[in-house]
Amino acid sequence: MSASIEIAGVSKVYDGGVRAVDAVAMDIRQGEFFSLLGPSGCGKTTTLRMIAGFEIPSAGAIRVDGADVTHVPAHKRDMGMVFQNYALFPHRTVAENVAFGLRMRGLDKATIAVKVKAALAMVELSGLEDRRPAQLSGGQQQRVALARAIVIAPRVLLCDEPLGALDKKLRQQMQFELKQLQKKLGLTLVFVTHDQEEALAMSDRIAVMNGGRVEQVGTPTEIYNQPITRFVADFIGDTNIFRGERVGPNLDVGKGLILALPPSEMQSTGVLSVALRPEKIRLSPRTDAAVTAGSCAHGIVENTNFLGGAVLYRVTLEGGHRVLVQQPNAGTSRLFIPGNGVTLEWTPADLVVLKD
Numbered sequence: 001m002s003a004s005i006e007i008a009g010v011s012k013v014y015d016g017g018v019r020a021v022d023a024v025a026m027d028i029r030q031g032e033f034f035s036l037l038g039p040s041g042c043g044k045t046t047t048l049r050m051i052a053g054f055e056i057p058s059a060g061a062i063r064v065d066g067a068d069v070t071h072v073p074a075h076k077r078d079m080g081m082v083f084q085n086y087a088l089f090p091h092r093t094v095a096e097n098v099a100f101g102l103r104m105r106g107l108d109k110a111t112i113a114v115k116v117k118a119a120l121a122m123v124e125l126s127g128l129e130d131r132r133p134a135q136l137s138g139g140q141q142q143r144v145a146l147a148r149a150i151v152i153a154p155r156v157l158l159c160d161e162p163l164g165a166l167d168k169k170l171r172q173q174m175q176f177e178l179k180q181l182q183k184k185l186g187l188t189l190v191f192v193t194h195d196q197e198e199a200l201a202m203s204d205r206i207a208v209m210n211g212g213r214v215e216q217v218g219t220p221t222e223i224y225n226q227p228i229t230r231f232v233a234d235f236i237g238d239t240n241i242f243r244g245e246r247v248g249p250n251l252d253v254g255k256g257l258i259l260a261l262p263p264s265e266m267q268s269t270g271v272l273s274v275a276l277r278p279e280k281i282r283l284s285p286r287t288d289a290a291v292t293a294g295s296c297a298h299g300i301v302e303n304t305n306f307l308g309g310a311v312l313y314r315v316t317l318e319g320g321h322r323v324l325v326q327q328p329n330a331g332t333s334r335l336f337i338p339g340n341g342v343t344l345e346w347t348p349a350d351l352v353v354l355k356d
């Protein structure tokens with residue numbers, strides 16, 4: 001039976017004074033695919049190691065299904081862990097690697113054999129029982145690590161950048177398979193990654209971390225569409241960020257550009273930052289009509305980046321602001337080239353007001 005995890009005001013200060021994790025609070029639900037996402041050094045691994053019991057928090061508590069496990073040793077937490085470098089035993093066979101956790105738990109030989117067979121079938125490695133890790137591909141080694149973690153029927157599966165060493169195609173395939181396996185087993189899975197696309201594709205919810213703190217917790221669509229802070233808006237995907245002074249219902253961002261604020265945005269005053277995603281801007285050949293103040297501007301295409309299914313344009317507006325615009329590469333939409341005059345239009349409701 002999988003478990004819920006509560007991280008209550010947890011901090012970790014390493015010897016030497018590094019504050020790796022700073023007052024982190026989050027609730028991970030039973031059966032949830034939950035990702036910790038953030039740049040290198042933001043405290044993801046440290047947070048995961050505290051959940052696993054390999055590190056003891058300097059402050060705060062960790063609860064599993066409501067029970068305080070903050071000082072319970074790792075081997076008594078019933079959690080499976082998959083590491084980035086697989087950490088397989090090189091001199092042992094695939095079957096022996098997978099059997100490890102079961103032998104530690106003192107199960108009899110016959111039971112171990114049955115469970116190992118089932119776990120290997122689950123990750124589609126049946127038939128490779130007698131190979132050693134060096135005789136396997138990277139993806140196969142990753143599957144052995146996964147089988148070794150799930151064979152003990154853990155209450156929680158912890159994965160630290162488990163797909164980091166795989167090439168792109170294989171990585172996408174393993175993302176899909178891991179997600180399927182997680183749903184099939186109803187596992188609570190905490191997944192560490194610094195790859196935002198991977199987190200968006202796989203997670204039920206994501207915690208975005210920065211400098212040891214959690215900036216935002218939300219579903220992939222919430223994190224992408226309604227980033228709360230400038231850091232989150234910037235870290236997840238491409239975005240345009242404008243900063244300016246509120247004047248009535250508008251934001252004056254200088255260089256002659258006025259942005260109409262979303263109709264729902266009544267409270268903020270003074271200096272504000274807003275984000276506007278590149279795909280929320282519509283691009284058309286420049287018209288000579290005067291622009292509608294607040295949701296429209298003229299500019300010149302500086303350069304284009306063909307992405308296959310879409311085209312990314314860098315456009316310089318008349319006043320000098322540089323803006324990213326993404327358009328689908330649909331058969332009907334016209335492609336622009338550097339030097340083209342264009343008109344940009346957007347919907348004020350697509351602007352997201354950020355906390356700095």
Ligand SMILES: Nc1ncnc2c1ncn2[C@@H]1O[C@H](COP(=O)(O)OP(=O)(O)OP(=O)(O)O)[C@@H](O)[C@H]1O
Pocket residue numbers: 014015016018019020038039040041042043044045046047194
């Ligand atoms: N054992 C340790 N002793 C002292 N400082 C440490 C120790 N382990 C990690 N740190 C520091 O704590 C901070 C957070 O490290 P952590 O490994 O949790 O980051 P991360 O988010 O997993 O990064 P990455 O994406 O590079 O793996 C970093 O500044 C790191 O240098």
Ligand SMILES: [Mg+2]
Pocket residue numbers: 044045046
């Ligand atoms: Mg790490």
